Amino acid sequence: MxxxxxxxxxxxxxxxxxxxxxxxxxxxxxxxxxxxxxxxxxEDERIQKLLDEAPEECPITGLLKCESYIIDGNIVYLTNPAYYAYTLPMYNDETGENI
Structure with missing residues (x-):
């Protein structure tokens, strides 16, 4: 097309x-x-849904959910105490598998 x-x-x-x-x-x-x-x-709604559904505590690592963040495309910038940028995982809508 x-x-x-x-x-x-x-x-x-x-x-x-x-x-x-x-x-x-x-x-x-x-x-x-x-x-x-x-x-x-x-895309913004999908990213927000992923963030909203994140557990308060990760049972494997014990990391706490960050309540303050900035979204730019599919990159999430965390504020205090973390200063790192993370790329959100992308999933196949049909299979649900990580791309």
Whole structure:
């Protein structure tokens, strides 16, 4: 599929934007039926869900859940007491396996 060629039938499955009625501020196609604005929101929601579902304490290592963090793409920056950046694992939606 050529994502650069206007297609009258192409429409975002989330917000309904098209080539001729894009999202406010503009967007582009990341999938045949998904615009860049919605893809970013879906990714942010997925990352937030992973963080929200993280246990308070990890039974294997005893590490505590960090309540303060900054998300940039799929990188999570932890604040005090940790200063490291961690890349969140990515999973296959169909199989649930780590990619």
């Amino acid at each position: 050529d994502f650069n060629c206007p297609n009258n039938k192409q429409k975002c499955r989330v917000c309904g934007c098209t080539w001729y009625t894009p999202c406010e501020g503009g967007c582009y196609w990341v999938e045949e039926d998904l615009c860049s604005e919605c893809a970013e929101k879906l």
